[in-house]
Amino acid sequence: MDVIELELSGLLLIRSKVFSDERGFFLEPYNQSRYYQAGITETFVQDNHSRSSHGTLKGLHYQRRPGQAKLLRVAVGRILDVAVDIRPESKTFGRWTSVELTAEGHEQLFVPIGFTHGFCVLSDTADVLYKVSAPYDPAEEFTLAWNDPEIGVDWRVTEPILSPRDCSGESFVEYRRRLEL
Numbered sequence: 592m593d594v595i596e597l598e599l600s601g602l603l604l605i606r607s608k609v610f611s612d613e614r615g616f617f618l619e620p621y622n623q624s625r626y627y628q629a630g631i632t633e634t635f636v637q638d639n640h641s642r643s644s645h646g647t648l649k650g651l652h653y654q655r656r657p658g659q660a661k662l663l664r665v666a667v668g669r670i671l672d673v674a675v676d677i678r679p680e681s682k683t684f685g686r687w688t689s690v691e692l693t694a695e696g697h698e699q700l701f702v703p704i705g706f707t708h709g710f711c712v713l714s715d716t717a718d719v720l721y722k723v724s725a726p727y728d729p730a731e732e733f734t735l736a737w738n739d740p741e742i743g744v745d746w747r748v749t750e751p752i753l754s755p756r757d758c759s760g761e762s763f764v765e766y767r768r769r770l771e772l
Contacts, residue, residue, distance in 0.1 A: 594629045599676050599683045604690055605699040618697055620664060631701055633660040635722035643712045648751035650709010651675055651735040658704030660724040668717030669693045670710040673744055678705040679770055687744050707735045711746045734760035
């Protein structure tokens with residue numbers, strides 16, 4: 592597999608080796624020892640599967656304690672995957688980056704603890720599969736506003752389909768204020 596370090600420290604784009612022929616393809620989406628060699632040493636405790644329709648935007652989500660690292664891939668469709676650095680000590684605090692993940696490309700994105708994460712569906716539908724390093728805990732789940740002007744994510748969609756939770760995410764100003772408490 593090829594591991595590409597993205598512009599925000601800790602984010603990794605992974606391209607697995609795919610074996611294809613006239614029958615289809617085979618790939619190994621996760622091999623613990625190979626991922627450990629690439630620096631991904633988290634223990635994943637849960638697998639999630641999300642199916643969404645075109646224009647659906649989910650995010651920007653994070654868990655405060657103990658945090659939640661994610662390893663994502665797309666099984667069907669195409670998404671714009673976004674991560675925002677919310678580590679106050681980081682040189683890239685408040686910056687975001689995005690990658691397009693596709694079923695055909697078999698890419699994966701590793702998002703370590705210390706980032707908010709979200710995605711927008713660019714195809715008719717998308718099935719997103721992801722591993723997480725800690726179980727979901729609603730008491731520790733937070734949402735940063737998807738359209739926060741200070742962060743300025745370009746989601747490539749003007750009127751996304753949002754959940755009530757995603758409509759009421761906190762601003763980056765509120766997030767920074769909460770850190771000071």
